[in-house]
Amino acid sequence: MNGRDLVGAIGPELLALLRTAGRIELEGFNLELDELELRLPSGAFAAPAFGAVPPEPGPERPTELLPADFVPTKTDYPGRVREVVLGATRREGGSRARALTIGGAEAPAFTLFDRPIVNRPVISMDVFDTRVPMPKALRAPFEEVRDDPAEWARLNVHRFGAKAVTVHLLSTDPLIKNSTPREAAATVESVLQAVDVPLIIGGCGDPRKDADVFSEVAAMASGERLLLNSVTLEMATAKTLEKVAKAAADHGHNLLAFTGLELNDAKELNRRLYEYVPPEQIVMDLTTVALGYGLEYSFSIHERARHAALMGDAELQHPTISGSTNAWSAREAWMQMPPTYGGPELRGPLWEAETALALLLAGVDIFMMSHPAAIGAMRAAFDVLTTWPLDEVAEGRANDWVTARIGGEG
Amino acid sequence: MAKRSITETSPIEVYRLLPRTNCGECGEPNCMAFATRLVNRELTIDACPPILRPEHAGDRADLDALLAPPVRAVRIGRGERSAVLGGKYIVQRHEFTYHNPTCCALSVDDSLSRDQLVQRLRTIGEFSYNYIGRDLRLDAVALRSVTGDPGRFRAATETIAETCKLPLVLCSPDPGVLRAGVEAVPGLRPLLHAADSTNWREMATLALDADCPLVVSAPDDLAGLRSLTKTLRAWGLEDLVLDPGTFPGGGLAHTVRNFARCRYAAIRDGDELLGYPLLGAPIAAFTGEELDSTRCAFDEALTASVQLSRYADILILQGLEGWSVLPTLIWRFNLYTDPRKPVAVEPGLREFGSPDRQSPVLVTANYALTYFTVESDIKSANLSCYLVVEDTGGLSVESAVAGRYFSAAGIAEALAASGVDERVDHRVLIIPGLAARLSGEAAEATGWRVLVGPKDSSGLPAYIKERWPPGPA
The missing domain is CATH 3.40.50.11600 (Rossmann fold)
Structure with a gap:
């Protein structure tokens, strides 16, 4: 069970912080019980507690346990979420060491465990191509590489074990650096050379600029099966959607369809994209809001989307993504607070992990995350939740907490 | 056999059982409007004074049956010092809305000195975080017997009753220990943890004697859990809470599966034997192989988050530092907001x-x-x-x-x-x-x-x- 606890893969920085005094003593409670039974007067149970003499167990009271069985609820869903492949190997026309398949769900995520998990969820680690304001606790693990996207990607993959990397081309924002599409493509090229995992390419949010940037990047990285993050209904309004969608179709990339907590919008955007790309190249971003700032809306929209998909709504049968780094927009993640709330280096990763964890249970297939400790916690959760089939007997003992002496209490 | 889902109950069916006098005593314009709000769970039957009169007793009983949640609502404690567990109508939040927010019970144990106990109880009682204009607080105290000594357990129970105003959960596998605690606080109706396949007779007797709600424990054994609830119901116990087991570390998938199976059985299949509130114990994170208390609290917070999302109606928690409690209280608050209400305020x-x-x-x-x-x-x-x-x-x-x-x-x-x-x-x-x-x-x-x-x-x-x-x- 080593390394299978939820914080098993925690980052070394945090490890040092977390290592404080505290211990647990578990006493064999059977022994204690024996002692107790010796000590207790046998008539203790007969004495009525509150005046009224309870009736002796009548004939209607069974003296032995009544037998019962248990038959799990049968679930069968007519629909299934499509699978989307991220990244292409050399043999497939790209240069990645391996491709990742996401999606394929046939039942609500991590609920009844009555069928195997089709594809393990994936975490893609963020890289920013320019210095953007970030909470100190969030940028600390990346301080050395913040000016070099390729180095940052390398750190993510080699040190933190990232299976995918998201390059956020924020420098292309007309209000930040207004980097050219060509410069952005060069950044992506340097990252493609630095690491061999599948890439997600993030834009700046401007529907015109993103279209130019994504088109350039799509052509430069032809065949790499990037995930272009993202296309929006705003692009349809700005009449730039077709350009991006065609570039993705021509060069074999996937599209991330972003909408704001509104399933009708998600369906409409997908319908527009079907005109250009096969549905197997579309992933949905239904919007991730931080814990405390509306995570419940994200949670329920994902549960609703997944339920509709499983019930047969083909326009929602796409894998979903969560930008869980958004958790850090919650002030509780980064703000200095009174001592009992610990520091942001503890609270922040927990906030990011809880935001992601809630959406994991709502069915999200791929997570864009940042903090190594939050990612470690999520990977540990994947390990314990995706094992199939479940062992006959649960690992560990469930009721030890009732009698355990737990250090540090008081 | 399966009870129809709340979302399938029509206001017309409810209307037919109401007095249909449109008297307006409930504050609604007419009985149909009242029926609609009853079905939406925005009002309770008590809001209709006429139906409480004896001549409507039959209709009242039928209404109660029609509107009863498939997961029973169980009150622990009494009066202001109480909390309602369960009362759930649905599996997924978006289907309707979740009722009765998960009760967060903080653990104390009988090995603490009186001073330590009082201090921890103060911290529990005083914990408060202002979140968008609401005070987030802890809801209950769970006393665990780690010494196995009935005398210490009784003393600790008395100290809790004097020091703090929260409802109580008393935890020990030994019915004699629990009885010592229960007798120390007559009338408080603590939740008792727990009856299992070995001690159920004594636990059932105690719960009946003292009129206390009782947890039924059968870790990773739902047939065993059903057998216990079936037996205890035959004894006349109705205020039951189920503990299908919260396993530390690698057992999380089993934990989640058992909780989900209970909830699906109760709501989708109408299984009355599993139609009770569920007790989760994220505190189990402190009993695995990890010894570092900060890491245990981190792990406990994540387990609590999973159990809040996966149907727990009460949680037993150990970590009392703000950083680990806060995300739990916020997520609990969020999950129990009504998804039918607009996300927006008036511009x-x-x-x-x-x-x-x-x-x-x-x-x-x-x-x-x-x-x-x-x-x-x-x-x-x-x-x-x-x-x-x-x-x-x-x-x-x-x-x-x-x-x-x-x-x-x-x-x-x-x-x-x-x-x-x-x-x-x-x-x-x-x-x-x-x-x-x-x-x-x-x-x-x-x-x-x-x-x-x-x-x-x-x-x-x-x-x-x-x-x-x-x-x-």
Whole structure:
């Protein structure tokens, strides 16, 4: 069970912080019980507690346990979420060491465990191509590489074990650096050379600029099966959607369809994209809001989307993504607070992990995350939740907490 | 056999069982309107005085049966010192709404000295976090017998009853220990943990004697759990809570599966033997192989998050530091908000403090949580200002900017509609820091000078102090 606890893969920085005094003593409670039974007067149970003499167990009271069985609820869903492949190997026309398949769900995520998990969820680690304001606790693990996207990607993959990397081309924002599409493509090229995992390419949010940037990047990285993050209904309004969608179709990339907590919008955007790309190249971003700032809306929209998909709504049968780094927009993640709330280096990763964890249970297939400790916690959760089939007997003992002496209490 | 889901019960069926006199005593215009609100769980039957009269007893019983949740609502404690567990109608939150927020019970144990116990109880009772205008608090105290000594258990129970006002959970596998605790606090109706396949006779006797709700424990054994509830029901016990086991570390999948199986059986299959509230014990994170208490608390918080999302009606928690409790309390609060209620607040102009013709004018999104956060920051800093709430379709500033729902044109429209230009002499607008990208366009669209405010409204007091009134452009 080593390394299978939820914080098993925690980052070394945090490890040092977390290592404080505290211990647990578990006493064999059977022994204690024996002692107790010796000590207790046998008539203790007969004495009525509150005046009224309870009736002796009548004939209607069974003296032995009544037998019962248990038959799990049968679930069968007519629909299934499509699978989307991220990244292409050399043999497939790209240069990645391996491709990742996401999606394929046939039942609500991590609920009844009555069928195997089709594809393990994936975490893609963020890289920013320019210095953007970030909470100190969030940028600390990346301080050395913040000016070099390729180095940052390398750190993510080699040190933190990232299976995918998201390059956020924020420098292309007309209000930040207004980097050219060509410069952005060069950044992506340097990252493609630095690491061999599948890439997600993030834009700046401007529907015109993103279209130019994504088109350039799509052509430069032809065949790499990037995930272009993202296309929006705003692009349809700005009449730039077709350009991006065609570039993705021509060069074999996937599209991330972003909408704001509104399933009708998600369906409409997908319908527009079907005109250009096969549905197997579309992933949905239904919007991730931080814990405390509306995570419940994200949670329920994902549960609703997944339920509709499983019930047969083909326009929602796409894998979903969560930008869980958004958790850090919650002030509780980064703000200095009174001592009992610990520091942001503890609270922040927990906030990011809880935001992601809630959406994991709502069915999200791929997570864009940042903090190594939050990612470690999520990977540990994947390990314990995706094992199939479940062992006959649960690992560990469930009721030890009732009698355990737990250090540090008081 | 399966009870029909709440979402399939029609107001007409409910209406037929009401007095149908349209007397209006309930405050609704007529019985049909009352029926609709009953089905929506916005009102309870008690709100109809006539149906409480004896002549309607039959209809009343039928209504109770028609509207009863498939997961029984179990009250622990009494009066103000109580909490209701369960009372669930649905599996997934979006199907209707979750009722009776998960009760967060903090553990104490009988090995503590009286002083240690009192101090921990104070911390539990005083914990409070102001979240968008609400006080988030801990709900109950769970006393665990780790010494196995009935005398110590009795003394600790008495100390809790004297020191703190929260409902109680008493935990020991030994019925004699539990009885010592129960007898020390007559009338408090603590929840007893737990009856299992070996001690159930004594536990059932105790629960009947003292009229206490009782937890039924059968870790990873749902047939065993059903056998126990079937037997205890035959004994006349109805206020039961199920503990299918919370396993530390690698057992999480089993934990989740058992909770989900119970909830699906109760709601989808109408299984009455599993139609009881579920008890989760994230505290189990402290009994695995990890020894570091901070890591245990981190793990416990994650387990609590999973169990809140996966149907737990009461949680036993150990970690009492703010950083581990806070995400649990916030997620609990969030999950139990009504998804049928709009995400948005009314757009328009809000006035804070006593603004004059030189006061700042700010703009924000009409997403409820954004608005309440900004509102509480303005109020706690005693700022006098105007706040223009733009209709962003109920999205936060950040999402709305990304999705173009918060735009220069939208700001201009909201500003014009607010009429704030007639209340102030200046023409300076402060936009959220997260909407910085819009500042140029917004200045053009509004004709106002646009200042970029802080990214988080917690920075507003300092920002206003430093930057207001603004110097010449």
